[in-house]
Amino acid sequence: MSLLTTFMSRRNSLGSPVLPFVTILMTLTVLAAIGNLWIPADSALHVSTYTITLLGKYLSFAMLALAVDIVWGYCGILSLGHGAFFALGGYAMGMYLMRQIGSRGVYGDPILPDFMVFLDWDVLPWYWLGMDQFWFAMLMVLLVPGLLAFVFGWLAFHSRVTGVYLSIITQALTYALMLAFFRNEMGFGGNNGLTDFKDLLGFSLQADTTRVALLLCTAGLLAAIFMFSHWVLKSRFGKVIEAIRDGEPRVRFLGYRTDRYKVALFVYSAMIAGIAGALYVPQVGIINPGEFAPLNSIEIVVWVAVGGRGTLYGAVIGALLVNYAKTRFTALMPDGWLFMLGALFVLVTLFLPKGLAGVYGQLITSWKRGRNRDEPPQRNQEATS
């Protein structure tokens, strides 16, 4: 424990949480993978497949929270519609997985997914074409959320829609998409969504090895995105972004095209959300329009707030913690878990305004101050709303 703290604080004094974050994340996932695949089931150290899928889901959510933190924590854009980008990425992956079922569906149709067969569709709609190619589907995972974010962001930031207005229209966006995807005419399976996936790149989704590989993949991508985002946000571009958060008009007066910066960041964040969705779907086995529900998007914001805004690792911790709490509470007290969850949100907002990462930051600062009294305390990244 003390070793860990020392290690982390030394890193922190160098100003970067990247290395400890990535190290701990990868170590834990690799340990979990070993625990699942190579330690016999009767051993106390065995990690069950249930835990593996659960971890995979948590890490996808963590990536989604990271995406929200990038726009909210660093640029002050409170998006209540990130669930939409997540779900779109998920649908792109879901469509690929659907096409992989091939003739193993219940009706045995080699081309059409089951839900199209029993609703009498004759041909595959044009937007399903190409989705049987993995590379194409993965391209769509990035492009579809990215394009939507570009169009939406370009309109909104260009017209200088800010604050709650922006939040509410992002909510309108995800709500409209939810209604649209619920329609069966859309050809995305309506309320049932896409499910009953068989395999990914030829590997059975039910095999433990595939699950572990997916988990490792999620953790790896999360680490990579974390590092890259950290680098981006520490770069000159990132400095402008933070300046926009703290005083957009001033930055504009300095001659920066703030809207372009915001659009670029928004698109980047939407793509991350899309990737998170694409990783989420094969691990939980279903994608349906419920993912577009505005309440889900609000929940993502809550994760970030619980973990702490503007630190990246705070968002990850928040997502892991809240979702772990949900899993525990729903099993421990099925009738009363919403009380606990609700109380958690209220208490965190009241007593930990900077989230858990804020507590950590304070501890570190005071510890450092105690060690090195002459040095002025380092300015914390602070998000204003």
Add this chain to the structure above:
Amino acid sequence: MTLKPILQGLSFAVASTVLSTAAIAEDPIKVGVLHSLSGTMAISETTLKDTVLMMVEQQNEAGGLLGRPLEAVVVDPASNWPLFAEKARELLTQEEVDVIFGSWTSVSRKSVLPVLEELNGLMFYPVQYEGEESSKNVFYTGAAPNQQAIPAVDYLRNELGVERWVLAGTDYVYPRTTNKILEAYLMDLGVAEEDIMINYTPFSHSDWQSIVSDIKTFGSAGKKTAVVSTINGDANVPFYKELGNQGVSSADIPVIAFSVGEEELSGFDTSPLVGHLAAWNYFQSVDADVNYDFIDMWHAYIGDEDRVTNDPMEATYIGFKMWVQAVEQAGTTDVDAVEQAMIGQTVANLSGGTAVMNRNHHLSKPVLIGEIQDDGQFEIVWQTAGVVPGDAWSDYLPGSKMLLADWSAPLKCGNYNTETGTCSGTVY
């Protein structure tokens, strides 16, 4: 320091795994209950959770099963479809339950299905649904379309002389499929295309003014008109309120519903709706001693004389009784043994007849048509002469009329194509 929560989380998860692995050495047979206790579906599903708990309690009072007590494990999937899959996995691998009673919506069942098939679990699904499915690991104790929709339409045609049809439903798979089946069925009977109006609305639709007014207009074209409603759950209250307010009486345009039961009606004043219809396999008003016993047991268990019973409760009751019998017959809770023992089981249903589990994992049930009364109950006005066996694959859909489900040896297939002689989908 930062990552302490994760570490703790992980160690918790590991610890709980260890604990539950240790716990299965204990005696009880575990019954998983997978019904939403929060979120939008809690309205309907909480009752079924209570029903299962009541049945477990009753079975324990009667001495348990195979000499072992039953223990119910309740989880809350919170009306969240991916969570259904996760919770099912939790029940099967962490809690190691022997059977699951659960799900209400089709999407939740579809979500759970791959988990059940992967881990070879056993689930009883107690709600009427669109058919087009037969899994080795699921027993469907609710009605298939041919046990609800088709007899209902026959009743309207033959007894009320209906010639013009409004098929109104919520936009999801059950209404879509049911309406497809009904459309094909009506066309077969020579109903012209312009005499069928199909309308879909989103979930929880609350403003029905325009649609009810459209229905009125459609119904004033000189032919007897009826509405076949597959409107889901909580959209029904505003729908029926609007019908009452706009003066659409059952004498002019009767509405027959497949998703409205006693529980849905207990939410509002039914006096303007008297005479509108519903088709189910059970009504609380069934005049049979076994039904009265069930109602008394329910009231005693829940401690409220005003609580109603409904069709999915009967389906849960039948499913539970059958599972108990099958386990006793097989002498074990092993899924494969119980699955085979289930086929052919008979249990007295609550309407005074006998429910039989068929080889396609669907029940044979009577079909009852009831008219809504002003006390929120149904008056049974018609019923099939005998029981109707549930049809997993509809004969009225082009994609599925050649499919057959038969889980007994030697076929053991949920979707056997009689034309090509192959079993598509998962093969066991």
Add this chain to the structure above:
Amino acid sequence: MKQALLMFGCWLALWSTPTVAETDTTSSYDDLLMALTEADLNATQPILEKIEATGHPEVLSLFQTLLDGNLHFRKADQVLLSIVDVNGTDQYTEFQSGTAIEPLGRRDVSKIRVNNNLRNFLSSAIGRLQLRSSEPDLRSAAVLSLLTTLDAATADDLAELRREESNRTVLSSIDLALAMYSARSANTVAAQITAIDTLSDRLQPEARNLLFDLERNADNPAVREAATAALKKIDGKVTFYGYVDQLFFGLSLGSVLLLAAIGLAITFGVMGVINMAHGEMLMLGAYTTYVVQLLMPGFINYSLWVAIPAAFIVAGLFGILIERCVIRFLHGRPLETLLATFGISLILQQLVRTVFSPLNRRVAAPDWMSGSLEINPVLSLTYNRLTILIFALIVFVALLVIMKKTALGLYVRAVSQNRDMAKAMGIKTDRVDALTFGLGSGIAGIGGVALSQLTNVGPNLGQAYIIDSFMVVVFGGVGNLLGTLVAAFTLGIANKFLEPVTGTVLASILVLVFIILFIQKRPKGLFPQRGRAAE
């Protein structure tokens, strides 16, 4: 064995009915009643026809009791009982003797069942029996209930009645009935065409149905043409009234949106709290209505008058509690209020689920809100929608008056525009904050009372309206009450005029897309707040 004997007895009784009928009407009536308890649904109508033919003085009340679904019989001795629900308790009376008896268990009585066909028969039979009632309304209703089932004998009867009739409504109903009769079965084509011309001024659906039928199936081409012409004339009017109807639907939807959003216009619009618990305030208002009705059974008609202030107080107190315990610590951090109130909304939902169960609760509609104001047979405005529309406007005006004319309103505006300056002027900002939030929540509670009349009263009630409420407030312009009003009605009417063209779902999607695009054009809504307070 016993049962078989009983059956045999009944069979005997049935068998003997026709012979007895000739000699003694009372005993035959009794026998018919006995037969009624034995018959299954398909055999009931012939028995009822015979009962009507006896002309027994009890027939009207018998048919009425049967139609109301209150006629039962005791299984033991087949005596007819009327079981009437009076304020939640069943009162048992022997139907013929009229003596009250002790309540029986549900296994001891059986109901005489009616289905839709029987109900049709009963209401037209009651119509025939009531043609000479002293109440003009009853007479008119009686005639209208006979429209489609008129036979020659009753038509003659009606023609005779017409001579003595003085009431205009009844006369018009009789004319319609007679015109429909002649259009259908007059001897000469000329008479048929005259009758059809008369019908072309009528909007009753029965008349239209008849004309459709004639247009398609009449033997004589002249009759068919006349029917087509009459239908064309009617359709023109129907289309016009259809638009009026749509406008009313739009206004009505707008009033619902207004009631749902108006509380939020205070808590979010004026105070800047992103109040995710707003929907739960609506829910609390609806549940208060339920509890009020529970506490005063038998006074359903007055319950809403109690429920409105009660809901205001309950939701208002919850609002003040929330403000004092949570929101006041979050001043200047509006986006964080979103998180806290989201947590509160989860807690409140679960609270209601724990206290009242997750099932929907039954909230009764008072008599004066049921039914509709019938302007003509194709245009009727339902009273509950009308009441809610007027109610929404009253609440809006009242709130406007509070905000513009009272000291509290002045303080609220002062605090929301410049908190520090207001404080410097001696305003107790803490108290004003609590009262404002309480006011907004209380108004939301009142909105909940209205919603309880339209939709499910359950734990999810609030969530169904929260998004719409935010859209309305943002579209109208945060902090502007008038904007909320205009936005609510604009969205309501737009939705209702789109719906017939695009379908329900697409209409909602289009409205949302419209809002998104509109905000691009006017980033602060319809009526932007001016000055520095805007941010």
